[in-house]
Amino acid sequence: MGNTNQIEKKQLRKRERELLPLPVKNDLSRRKFLRILGGGVAVALTYTDVFAFSEGASKIHHPVDETSIAAWIHIDGEGRITVFTGKVEVGQNIRTSLAQVVAEELSVPMDTIEMIMGDTDLTPYDPGTFGSRTTPYMGPQLRIAAASMKEALIAMAAKQWKVDKQFLRAKDSSIINTKTGRSLHYGEITKGQKIVLPLNKNAAITSPNERAIVGTSVPKMNGKSYITGRHKYVSDMVLPDMVYGKVLRPPVYGASLLSVNTQAARLLPGVTVIERDGFIGITAVDPQTAENAMVKIEAQWSKPAHPSKTEIFEYLKSNSTEEGNPEDTETTFRNALSTSFIQVKQDFKVQYIAHVPLEPRAGVAKWEGEHLTVWTGTQRPFGVQEELEDAFKMPKRNVRVIMPDTGSGYGGKHSGEAGVEAARLSKAVGKPVKVIWSREEEFKWAYFRPAGFISVAAGVDGKGMLTSWEFRNYNSGNAGIEIPYEVQHKNIQFHPSKSPFRQGSYRGLAATANVFAIETIMNDIAVQLKRDPLEFRIAHLRDDRLTAVLKAAADKFGWGVFKKDGTNGQGISCGFVKNAYVATCVEVSYNRDTSELSIKRIVAAFECGTIINPKHLESQVMGCILQGLGGALFEEVDFDEGRILNPTLSTYRVPRFADIPPLEIVLLDRKDLPSSGAGETPIVGIAPAVRNAIHDATGKQLYDLPLIPNGLKI
Incomplete structure (x- = not known):
């Protein structure tokens, strides 16, 4: 096949290696162990007792090494279970399905589990929630973590009781001695300590035929908070002393700012205007005042030439990369097509479409000295952390991004525009700032599903079977480009193109x-x-x-x-x-x-x-x-x-x-x-x-x- 899909490849941004299942290693060296614990105390450097004590053992701290059980699962002194994942909830209900996997392996009720998701300070690194990768990749990762935790709990109970592990089983949030009937609750075993044992990729997992939670229609976790309106999205957040921000945007794509007059906006009570390096923003005491101030800004723009809607497909084709398959492949295809009993040739045109998420982009930013916290609706919290690191030329460790769910994404929230804008404004005014894109801004300035021009040629023999297939996609991408049907001669190519609009991932x-x-x-x-x-x-x-x-x-x-x-x-x-x-x-x-x-x-x-x-x-x-x-x-x-x-x-x-x-x-x-x-x-x-x-x-x-x-x- 021809060129790889540059559009989708750009979205991943050099993360192909991280899209493989997360590493599971058993290499906890003494130096690494001490680094993980920091100022804590370890009971013993043995497989059965590797704990870390911390100030307030039940408190959750910055994640430890990703190869450790503690990075993924914590059991407090009451037996409540906290699960950590960099994946995020955008309406697909992975909070429930991932918790089901953990509940199955640990033999615990669903209501004992809390999911911590998409927090760059608390969860292991994750490239993002996209590509239908959560269930096939994060599911097995958490299954291994839960199975490793169960294995550790059994080993610790065996040591406490001084019995052979073979007589112990996990059941109902406890370790049971099948010979004596004695039991120890998980909280009694861990006492809220972090289990920093390495993950064991060979830990025994529940077989499909024995599963009692996975495969059932468990109700949505925290479902009541959603239907009653108690769940808070970024759009709902209010911080003390917070102000509201708006950003000046050009009238058309690619326009450059020539001049701006902000004097009228500055006269409004409670309004601050920020002008820095071509960035024009406003903060105000409420959203309507911010909107009123933005309307008063007078700006002049230079507007570049753009193809019209009627010209777009010819534009995409003429601006595409025409690298193809080897000449002998194309020659073989052409020969096969020319001798076909039936030949079919057809072009297809696919328009740009918008994601239209229920909740437009939103971000809240708060600076505390050199440390920045941003709450934003994104499918890639760690990606937004990198955007902020780059925007402010600051250490990544000083940037925390939290994703408290977002009202849908459909592939359209890989980026963190509202969060970055809120952070710029917050730094300028010294207060927390919330930026919520309007529906019009979401339509105009978020990226689209790419438009595409597709050309297909197919040949059929006298027996009514496909013999040749040519497929060329210009611009929209190579996902699903391979034909699933049997055909001997194929010439399948994707041609990236220069798009006049922002474009990126979309569902499918x-x-x-x-x-x-x-x-x-x-x-x-x-x-x-x-x-x-x-x-x-x-x-x-x-x-x-x-x-x-x-x-x-x-x-x-x-x-x-x-x-x-x-x-x-x-x-x-x-x-x-x-x-x-x-x-x-x-x-x-x-x-x-x-x-x-x-x-x-x-x-x-x-x-x-x-x-x-x-x-x-x-x-x-x-x-x-x-x-x-x-x-x-x-x-x-x-x-x-x-x-x-x-x-x-x-x-x-x-x-x-x-x-x-x-x-x-x-x-x-x-x-x-x-x-x-x-x-x-x-x-x-x-x-x-x-x-x-x-x-x-x-x-x-x-x-x-x-x-x-x-x-x-x-």
Whole structure:
């Protein structure tokens, strides 16, 4: 394949090695041990008793070595368990699923666990919550930590009782002596001390058949605080003496500030204007005063040339990197295509779309001498810590970033703009500052899902089988770019391009565009050959897991017994992304008199290995599909000369309750396989399934996303 995806690669920022499972080492040297403890006291340097005492043993301090149990799990003197992870909660409910893993291994009730997440002072380093990596990577990490803790608790109880470890078991937050019936509560064993033993990657873990918590629909942790409104997001935070900040922004992308007059804003009571190195900001006693002051600033800008919306796809193609596969690969493909019985060639256009999180970007910053604390809604607290380190040229150890949950992200909150802006303003005025982006700012200045131009060519032999496949994606990315079907000759390339707008990660990355193109072409070929689209797909598959979700979705949908009434149609699609599988079936109805398209029902089958929490997994799949409906049908960023023209929820169309049809979800639980992530893969199936259903109902072939931004006219 051609170039790697520079857009997605940039988001990771040299973190490929950290995306592997976190290291588990048994190399606690004497020097490292003493460094970990600092001023504390160790009971003994033996495997059974490696403790660290601290001031107030139950207090939580700066994390110890990441290869230590104490970095991940702490049990206080009352037996309450604190779990530490750099992952963050953005609505996907990993706080619950990760706690389930720990509760399973330690044999404790869920309500004894508290999750500390996304705090750079308290949790081990983590590159970020993205890429559906929490369940397959952090889940096993915490499982190892919990199993190691259980192993240590058993060893310590055995020493205290002077018995053989083989007679001891963990049960109900205690270690039980199976011969005598005696028990020691976890709190009695640890006495609140930190267990700085090394993690043991070979510690025995609970087998899938014995699990009693993992695989069940445990209710959402802290769920009551969310539905009652007691949970505090960054937008809700108020600190003593805090003021509110706003930042001057240009009218269009790439504009440069020529001159500024802030005199009128400075005259308002309680307003402070900050002008430093081209940064213009305001703080005020309340948000409305800050907004009023910002309106009074007069600024002149130089505006660069930008491609129009009608020019964007030619712009992306002409500004792309045209490095390709070796010449012999392309020659082989061209020869195979030229001799095909049927040749299909088609271009696709995919518009920029916005993330539209429920909570726009928000940040609160507080300086205490040379130390900075920032609370912000981000998927990458440690990444924001590095942004602040760079912005203020200060040691990273003096920067603390805390993420107290954020109102959704969808891949759109990898960066820390509001937190950095709040920190700049706070440093200037000497008070805590809160910056909350308006909905308009979120639409205009957050990054978008990349637009893309895709070109596909496919060849089929006389037996109706794929023989050649060429796929070129310009700009949007290479996630999901590989065709899952068997084909002998392939030429698959991604061409990065220069984008006139900020662009970055989005739920499913570029797989939404790439799977749409793949599944559309597969459907068109099946229709041209007069073959059943389901049968045609299965005939080209060698992946049993993808075949299984296709059959499960089709069976639940009633694919083989679907009845057409002259207005309706059915569509099917499938995809494999992030080691998870989805198949989607859709029924649509089209009224030719009113030109009204209705989605009548959706059925999706999903498989991601072992299921941790069925109810919450179903919610994740449902959320993906419903969000995907927007990108499939009508979501697009409208722009002209670098200006965003639809930066409000009244002008940028997202799915509404009235758009939601009956939706059935089939979950395939593969207890024989490790768990994969579920936050992205289900989104890739909805757009091609809707498109293929429209084709079946109307005969109209659509090749651009969104499919019907202005309705469907036949």
